[in-house]
Amino acid sequence: MTMKRPKIKRRDIYAGVIALVGTGAVVGxxxxxxxxxxxxxxSATYPHPKPVHWMLHYVFKRTVAVRSSEEPPEDLxxxxxxxxxxxxYANACAKCHGGPGLGQNPQALSMRPRPQHLASVVDQFSDSELHWILKNGVRYSAMPSWPAEDRDDEIWNVVAFLRELPELSTEEYVSRLQWPEGEDLPMMPYGERGPLIETDMPPKAPPLDEYLYASPATEWRDFAIQGHPVQRCAACxxxxxxxxATNGYAPNLTALDAPYIETALEEYAAAERESGIMQIVASNLSATQRTELAAYFANLPDKKAPKAGQPADLVPVGEEIALNGVPERAIPACTTCHQQGRSELVDGLAVPNLAGQSPIYIREQLELFAKGGRRFQALWNPMHYVGGALEEREMIALGAYFSSLEPDTALPQPTLALADVEAGQQVVINVCSKCHQASGRGSDGGDVPNISLQNETYISHQLWKFRNDIRPNSRMSxxxxxxxxxxxxxxxxxFGSLEPLDRDETVDATLVAQGDEIVRNGIPERNVPSCLTCHAESSVRDVPIIARLHGQTFEYLDSRLEQFAGDTGDGLYGLSPMHRIASRMDDGERAAAAAWFAAQDPLPKD
Incomplete structure (x- = not known):
């Protein structure tokens, strides 16, 4: 006999839901x-209730265990x-977490939850777990996230210290922290504070009135206010x-000039350049101290960095890349930009001298670029592409080569080694002249570019981009x-040996006049820079991978800008900001800029 299931009435369901909601509302x-x-x-006077403490600690341990996955570097x-x-650690962590044989600050022990004494508990965590905690911080505690989320190299430095912390003697720890002394280390008074520089520290923070993310800031030891910035810098x-002081893991400042160092400090202070260490240091300095520090270190006697020229067997490999690039991967020669005495390229992009720099530092910076780190505010930044295109062995080789040089070494501009101009003429006659003509002037209609204007480095770079389908063009590919x-x-x-040909193209005078304003001044309200920021005579001479636009055909320039705007142009955005620029311009503005350049005389190649 089958029993009938009682029928649940709809009004009973409604009543149950109402009762549940009502109960929740009452409890709430x-x-x-x-x-x-x-x-x-x-109040932080009292500890968390035991259930709350257990829950928070359990969630913390499980979060770290599940989410930590980064593998440590081989040279950890x-x-x-x-x-x-x-x-x-001493400057940012020890006040809360103590040191080897040293206790914790009473102020830190008044926190809830209390920071752990790391020398006692660090062995409970793996390298990856320590990395995750340092990088991400711990919510509901006073443990901050790393100020620069892309700087894993710095985080691993602290992990390395934490690994030796339980066995490190107090004497060894204290000896490492002694500020260098000597009559040659000057005091640098704080001077006039100057206006606060608002920053984006920390990232993603809401702009609440009760927080002031600005520089100058204060630090645990207030070294800047005490006038000791040189000693602080010398510690690393x-x-x-x-x-x-750190065997080349910190950069060689004697290889850099004062404008570059000062620019870097300003960018760190404003959180425009990321570093969990340097943002803290630079933000504490007054503007006066940043200027004086840059001058002080730049004026020290030039000296090679530790481990210079190592590994020696890779120095020739690095020299080849530095002077000639890797054409088959469209990697330009390093000396295209990195020249002794040059601290800035187009659009305010700071460029360091690499001769005499630490091989370890060069390798680590290239690895950062390859991972998308070291972001800049400058519009044009080729290093993310270059770093991503280099192999690990090539990064090490570049470090070995540049570190083997004296810091004041003058490096040559890149050239096409062993190129045969006469043989090239035959290639042009047999292949290229069908579209570009043997003179390089391009087609009569102007849709094929006038490449007699360009230098050999630019042309070679573009040819390899076509060959690797980096620059889309089916015929050229x-x-x-x-x-x-x-x-x-x-x-x-x-083509690079040819004299630039003036096509004497007739261009609409009205368009040329409109283009003059855009080319010279940009469109500030849409963040379009002046075209001459990059394409002025001085820029294309100093950075030969930038195109020469003066005297180029209107038809080609206009269509090229349209390609860039439509995201079908040069896909190598690590080396070209043109999509971002052209897409902010309308059709008329792009045509006006093209007309202005088409109306100009070609630039000399010398």
């Missing part, structure tokens, strides 16, 4: 009333890493400025793939 109202009368005490326990990590960079590397090199050398 009671809880809100209790909270309103201060029943839940947020290198001495330089540990020394650099010691300095940062060495008294001689070469990075000797097919043609370049039919030619050998030597033929591409020789053809570029031949």
């Amino acid at each position: 109202a009671v809880a809100f009333t209790a909270l309103s009368f201060g029943a839940f005490n947020v 326990m290198a001495e330089g890493r540990r020394l650099l990590g010691t300095q940062h 960079h060495g008294v001689d400025g070469s990075g000797s 097919e043609t370049t793939k039919l030619l050998s590397a030597e033929e591409l090199r020789d053809a570029a050398a031949y």
Whole structure:
């Protein structure tokens, strides 16, 4: 016999839902009333109730265990890493977490929850877990996230120190922290504070009135106010400025000039350049101290960084890349931009001298660029592409080569080594002249560019971009793939040897006049810079991978800007900001800029 299931009436369901909601509302109202009368005490005088403490600690441990996955670098326990990590730990962590044989600050022990004494508990965590905690911080505690989320290299330095912390003696720890002394280390008074520079520290923070993210800031030790910025810098960079205090894990400042150092400090202070260490240091300095520090270290005697020229067997490999690039991957020569005595390129992009720099530092910075780190405010920044295109062995080789040089070494501009201009002429006659003509002037209709204007470095770079489908153009892609590397090199050398041809193109005078304002001043309200920021005569001479636009055909320039605007142009955005620029302009503005350049005389190649 089958029993009938009782039929649930709809009104019973409604009644149950109403009762449940009503109960929840009553409980919520009671809880809100209790909270309103201060029943839940947020005072840090008392510890969390045991259930709350257990829950928070359990969630913390499980979060770290599940989410930590980063593998440590092979040189995790290198001495330089540990020394650099010691300095940062002492300045940013020790006040709360104590040191080897040293206790914690009473102020830190008044926090709820209390910071752990790391020397006692650090062995409970793996390298990856320590990295995750340092990078992300811990919500509902006073543990902050790392100020620069992309700087894993700095985080691993602190992990390296933490790994040796339980066995480190108090004497060794204290000896590492002794500020260098000597009559040559000047005091630098704080001077006039100057206006506060608002920053974006920390990232994603709401702009609440009760927080002031600005520079100058204060730090635990207030070294800047006390007038000791040189001693603070020397703790990592060495008294001689070469990075000797940390075995080359900190950069060699004697290889850099004062404008570059000062610009870097200003960018760190404003959180425009990321570093969990340097943002803290630079934001504490007054503007006067930043200027004086830059001058002080730049004027120290030039000195090679530690481990210069290592590994020695890769120095020739690095030299080849530095002077000639890697054409088959469209990697330009490093000396295209990095020249001794040059601290700035187009659009305010700060460019360091690399000769005499630390090989470890160069390798780590290239790795950061490859991962998308080291973001800049400058519109044009080619290093993310370059870093991503280099292989690890090539990064090490570049560090070995540049570090083997004296800091004042003058490096040559890149040239196409062993190029045969006469052989290139035959390639042009047999292949290229069908569209570009042997003179390089392009088609009569102007849709094919006048490449007699360009230098050999620019042409070679573009040919390899076509061949690797980095710059989309089906005809050029097919043609370049039919030619050998030597033929591409020789053809570029031949076109580069030609005198720039003036096509005497007739261009609408009204458009030219409109273009004059855009080319010279940009469109500030849409963040479109002046075209001459990059394409002025001085810029294309100093940075030969930038196109020469003066005297180029109107038809080609207008169509090229349209391609950029439509995101179908040069896909190599690491080396070209043109999509961002052209997409902010309308059709008329792009045509006006094209008309202005088409009406100009070609630039000389010398």
